[in-house]
Amino acid sequence: MKDTLGLNWEHRFASRADHMKSSAIRELLKLAEQPDFISFAGGFPAPEFFPAREIEETLARLCDSDSLQYGPTEGYRPLRQLWADRLGGKVEEILITTGSQQALDLLGKVLVEPGSTVLVENPTYLAALQAWRVYGAKFAGTPLDQDGLQVDNLPTQGQFLYTIPTFQNPSGATLSLQRRHQLIEWSHKHQIPLIEDDPYGALRFEGEPLPKLVELDPNVVHLCTYSKTLAPSLRVGVLVGAPELICKLVQAKQATDLHTSTLNQRVAYELDTSGYIEKHVMELRQVYKQRRDAMVAAVRKYFPPHTRMIVPQGGMFLWLTLDHDFDSVAALERCVPHKVAYVPGNNFHPHGGDPHTMRLNFSNTRPEMIEEGIRRIAEEL
Amino acid sequence: MKDTLGLNWEHRFASRADHMKSSAIRELLKLAEQPDFISFAGGFPAPEFFPAREIEETLARLCDSDSLQYGPTEGYRPLRQLWADRLGGKVEEILITTGSQQALDLLGKVLVEPGSTVLVENPTYLAALQAWRVYGAKFAGTPLDQDGLQVDNLPTQGQFLYTIPTFQNPSGATLSLQRRHQLIEWSHKHQIPLIEDDPYGALRFEGEPLPKLVELDPNVVHLCTYSKTLAPSLRVGVLVGAPELICKLVQAKQATDLHTSTLNQRVAYELDTSGYIEKHVMELRQVYKQRRDAMVAAVRKYFPPHTRMIVPQGGMFLWLTLDHDFDSVAALERCVPHKVAYVPGNNFHPHGGDPHTMRLNFSNTRPEMIEEGIRRIAEEL
Numbered sequence: 001m002k003d004t005l006g007l008n009w010e011h012r013f014a015s016r017a018d019h020m021k022s023s024a025i026r027e028l029l030k031l032a033e034q035p036d037f038i039s040f041a042g043g044f045p046a047p048e049f050f051p052a053r054e055i056e057e058t059l060a061r062l063c064d065s066d067s068l069q070y071g072p073t074e075g076y077r078p079l080r081q082l083w084a085d086r087l088g089g090k091v092e093e094i095l096i097t098t099g100s101q102q103a104l105d106l107l108g109k110v111l112v113e114p115g116s117t118v119l120v121e122n123p124t125y126l127a128a129l130q131a132w133r134v135y136g137a138k139f140a141g142t143p144l145d146q147d148g149l150q151v152d153n154l155p156t157q158g159q160f161l162y163t164i165p166t167f168q169n170p171s172g173a174t175l176s177l178q179r180r181h182q183l184i185e186w187s188h189k190h191q192i193p194l195i196e197d198d199p200y201g202a203l204r205f206e207g208e209p210l211p212k213l214v215e216l217d218p219n220v221v222h223l224c225t226y227s228k229t230l231a232p233s234l235r236v237g238v239l240v241g242a243p244e245l246i247c248k249l250v251q252a253k254q255a256t257d258l259h260t261s262t263l264n265q266r267v268a269y270e271l272d273t274s275g276y277i278e279k280h281v282m283e284l285r286q287v288y289k290q291r292r293d294a295m296v297a298a299v300r301k302y303f304p305p306h307t308r309m310i311v312p313q314g315g316m317f318l319w320l321t322l323d324h325d326f327d328s329v330a331a332l333e334r335c336v337p338h339k340v341a342y343v344p345g346n347n348f349h350p351h352g353g354d355p356h357t358m359r360l361n362f363s364n365t366r367p368e369m370i371e372e373g374i375r376r377i378a379e380e381l
Numbered sequence: 382m383k384d385t386l387g388l389n390w391e392h393r394f395a396s397r398a399d400h401m402k403s404s405a406i407r408e409l410l411k412l413a414e415q416p417d418f419i420s421f422a423g424g425f426p427a428p429e430f431f432p433a434r435e436i437e438e439t440l441a442r443l444c445d446s447d448s449l450q451y452g453p454t455e456g457y458r459p460l461r462q463l464w465a466d467r468l469g470g471k472v473e474e475i476l477i478t479t480g481s482q483q484a485l486d487l488l489g490k491v492l493v494e495p496g497s498t499v500l501v502e503n504p505t506y507l508a509a510l511q512a513w514r515v516y517g518a519k520f521a522g523t524p525l526d527q528d529g530l531q532v533d534n535l536p537t538q539g540q541f542l543y544t545i546p547t548f549q550n551p552s553g554a555t556l557s558l559q560r561r562h563q564l565i566e567w568s569h570k571h572q573i574p575l576i577e578d579d580p581y582g583a584l585r586f587e588g589e590p591l592p593k594l595v596e597l598d599p600n601v602v603h604l605c606t607y608s609k610t611l612a613p614s615l616r617v618g619v620l621v622g623a624p625e626l627i628c629k630l631v632q633a634k635q636a637t638d639l640h641t642s643t644l645n646q647r648v649a650y651e652l653d654t655s656g657y658i659e660k661h662v663m664e665l666r667q668v669y670k671q672r673r674d675a676m677v678a679a680v681r682k683y684f685p686p687h688t689r690m691i692v693p694q695g696g697m698f699l700w701l702t703l704d705h706d707f708d709s710v711a712a713l714e715r716c717v718p719h720k721v722a723y724v725p726g727n728n729f730h731p732h733g734g735d736p737h738t739m740r741l742n743f744s745n746t747r748p749e750m751i752e753e754g755i756r757r758i759a760e761e762l
Binding site for chain 1: 388390391393394395396397398401402423424425426428429431433436437438440441444445446447448449450451452479480482483485486490491492493494495497508511512515516540541572574600608612613614615616623625626629632633635636637638639640641642643644645
């Protein structure tokens with residue numbers, strides 16, 4: 001029977017499927033599943049600090065017929081209200097998403113016209129590029145430095161600008177206060193909306209917290225997630241935007257997955273309103289700071305002396321820039337047999353390039369293994 | 382500040398957003414949230430029979446650092462293996478989705494070229510139309526009768542055919558065995574893939590079970606869900622297809638929501654392999670049969686004598702055809718003040734029309750309230 005139809009699926013794919021590629025991160029994560037592997041490749045929180053007990057108790061308390069039934073596409077109303085209150089907005093400005101990744105997909109679905117240009121930081125979050133490429137986006141990247149996105153060098157046209165202003169993925173850089181104001185000015189001057197992705201903002205180890213872009217300008221579309229402050233597997237994210245944008249995103253979400261698990265939303269709501277998450281995040285900051293310190297120290301100890309890095313004040317990633325003739329892809333191939341991995345920097349660029357950089361995740365490896373992993377990489381440089 | 386930017390979002394939407402509309406169902410569900418409303422409008426399971434206690438205990442047992450971490454995009458491997466074994470396939474042929482709605486979205490993303498024609502039953506599942514319209518699908522509908530889709534009247538060209546062969550939504554019709562064979566023959570002859578959506582197949586009240594299309598032909602893409610047999614809020618669905626199709630769908634899913642909650646997948650897996658779901662479904666069949674019987678009896682008692690219906694042998698819906706001059710949309714407007722609702726049949730047609738039909742859900746209303754609701758509707762006819 002199979003032979004008669006002989007479905008050749010590859011000839012049946014829509015042209016947008018050409019833009020779907022298995023990412024380097026993905027293949028690396030497969031390797032890193034091996035037990036004795038030291039992986040700096042993923043973007044995983046520290047699993048040994050997941051509040052499994054609190055989540056378990058909350059799940060058990062909330063598992064009832066209301067939380068198991070189909071729910072509204074917009075999200076669990078008290079959770080929406082919580083975020084509206086937190087940011088001084090209205091409940092109509094909040095959409096709950098199935099993780100922040102879904103927010104990126106929905107924004108692409110609703111805003112990206114094939115061939116239109118999306119402005120991004122260069123390097124930027126890989127899966128944002130993936131999400132929007134499918135809808136036909138072209139990308140124009142602007143570099144970052146110690147103070148974040150180089151606002152002076154931004155283009156003056158584009159569908160929207162996507163930025164991770166705080167502890168950026170992958171660079172670790174944070175946009176300075178001055179540049180935050182400048183960026184908002186640029187947005188108004190050129191009538192280009194800002195999309196602020198803020199998954200790591202709560203994970204600040206040191207330095208003064210800076211206002212979120214959405215706090216400086218209510219026009220900013222703001223994304224947040226419980227993946228880093230509670231647990232990724234709940235798949236609960238928050239999107240803040242103008243009511244007419246939310247309204248269209250809700251219609252898109254309805255056709256995409258109907259709604260986000262109410263049970264999981266209620267767990268996030270309970271642990272957020274009870275103050276538990278705030279307390280938990282204080283612990284995470286200590287844990288991740290220690291890991292960042294271990295990684296920075298190990299890089300200084302083992303890596304070539306002219307290795308450049310932005311020491312991030314928070315978040316989960318360290319970005320390294322090596323000599324111009326260094327090839328981080330080739331080096332990774334040498335590292336893998338020694339059971340250590342990172343992500344070569346070229347993956348985070350919309351048009352590739354920048355082969356002498358690498359992203360290292362420090363949140364998912366215990367400090368004692370961080371030094372060992374960095375030592376192994378340094379041997380293969 | 383808001384005035385300066387004055388973002389007019391509606392002028393920034395991509396053209397595909399024109400296809401996103403708030404559905405009639407959606408607006409009705411809002412009404413039906415009122416406490417003393419009798420709603421036959423939704424497609425909700427009976428919440429009083431959710432196995433809240435079993436889900437709660439299973440969640441509590443499985444809530445650990447593995448199930449809270451990011452997981453593979455393909456899904457929890459034992460759950461994929463379970464379905465591979467169940468259907469005599471390989472694990473590479475199984476993708477776990479965030480509810481079955483996500484399967485529809487991903488299939489649209491990967492298979493629907495703008496302007497291409499998707500073949501559907503007429504009437505069909507509203508949210509499948511919504512999911513694919515966004516990707517530029519045109520629809521060609523073929524009517525159903527007592528024996529399901531009229532296979533003899535199918536077109537000979539199309540990107541794929543979408544069918545709900547068992548206890549179809551909205552018609553309640555089931556495709557006969559003869560037509561199942563005929564449909565597969567048609568698919569081979571015209572080289573048009575079949576997508577079989579099977580959310581209700583397990584909810585058979587009477588009559589002999591028929592083989593699923595995927596059991597008759599492994600080329601069929603098959604969708605299933607735990608929403609009707611366990612609980613919708615887990616958001617766990619299953620897609621079965623050829624490995625090269627799954628591979629592309631995985632790439633699409635990665636950019637869409639990264640992965641489906643591992644914790645929720647593990648709950649589905651545990652309650653499925655333990656045999657609990659099978660036992661639970663036997664109870665649901667009794668409960669829903671009683672509700673179907675109550676609804677059929679009430680329609681016969683209160684509705685005009687020439688009202689036609691297909692008495693479904695399972696599932697959740699009753700489809701009524703009234704006199705040709707009957708307007709189910711106008712009648713609904715008269716019903717709502719009397720706190721009773723259904724979905725007018727025109728909503729399930731890709732091109733509208735058919736105003737003298739209505740879909741009634743019987744699974745979500747207790748038998749004694751079903752008679753009262755039908756009586757109220759009949760008064761407004």
